[in-house]
Amino acid sequence: MAPERVRLIPAGELAVGPSTPGMMRRQAVVTGRVWAGVVHTEPGAFSGWHHHGEHESVIYVAAGALRVESGEGGRDVVDAQPGDFVFVPPLSVHREGNITEGRATLVVTRSGQGPSVINVEGPAR
Numbered sequence: 001m002a003p004e005r006v007r008l009i010p011a012g013e014l015a016v017g018p019s020t021p022g023m024m025r026r027q028a029v030v031t032g033r034v035w036a037g038v039v040h041t042e043p044g045a046f047s048g049w050h051h052h053g054e055h056e057s058v059i060y061v062a063a064g065a066l067r068v069e070s071g072e073g074g075r076d077v078v079d080a081q082p083g084d085f086v087f088v089p090p091l092s093v094h095r096e097g098n099i100t101e102g103r104a105t106l107v108v109t110r111s112g113q114g115p116s117v118i119n120v121e122g123p124a125r
Contacts, residue, residue: 009028009029014026014027014028014037014038015027017035017037017117018115018116018117019117020047020048020050020117020119021047021048021119022041022045022046022047022048022095022097023039023040023041023045023047023096024039024040024041025037025038025039025108025117026038026039026040030116032113033111033112033113034109034110034111035055035108035109035110035116036107036108036109036110037107037108038105038106038107038108039059039096039104039105039106039108040103040104040105040106041064041066041096041097041098041103041104041106042098042103042104043064043098043100043101043102043103043104044097044098044099044101045097045098046067046095046096046097046098047095047096047097048095048119049074049093049094049095049119049120049121049122049123050093050094050095050117050118050119050120051090051091051092051093051094051118051120052088052090052091052092052110052112052116052117052118053090053091053112053114053115053116053117053118054090054091054112054113054114055090055110055111055112055113055114055116056087056088056089056090056110056111056112057087057088057108057109057110058085058086058087058088058108058109058110059080059085059086059087059088059106059107059108060084060085060106060107060108061080061081061082061083061084061085061086061104061105061106062082062105062106062107063082063102063103063104063105064082064098064100064102064103064104064105065079065080065081065082065098065099065100065104066078066079066080066084066086066096066097066098066104066106067079067080067096067097067098067099068080068086068088068094068095068096068097069094069095069097070088070092070093070094070095070123071123072123072124073123073124074094074095074122074123079099090112093120093122093123093124094123
């Protein structure tokens with residue numbers, strides 16, 4: 001069996017990714033174990049509450065900023081700036097926001113199996 005070839009995914013060919021209100025996901029790579037793409041969040045916008053099932057997520061802040069609220073009642077807050085990475089463990093209910101006046105751009109990679117986005121009502125209280 002021949003190995004798979006290296007592929008280029010041009011920026012203009014990213015597909016619409018799994019949806020969560022308040023953010024736009026564009027996916028570049030989807031396999032049985034990996035999801036990778038770009039997320040854009042407009043100034044002042046926050047996503048709906050969600051988690052990524054069994055996936056581990058690594059987020060790189062390319063532009064703007066990222067606020068992640070999680071934990072009981074959403075009280076755990078992480079703020080990340082351009083150049084920062086954020087790790088989101090499996091099943092961690094959270095929401096993401098852009099606390100800047102410009103559009104935020106995030107590069108996201110997830111490793112795991114099953115659905116990569118599960119929208120929920122909110123974190124446990």
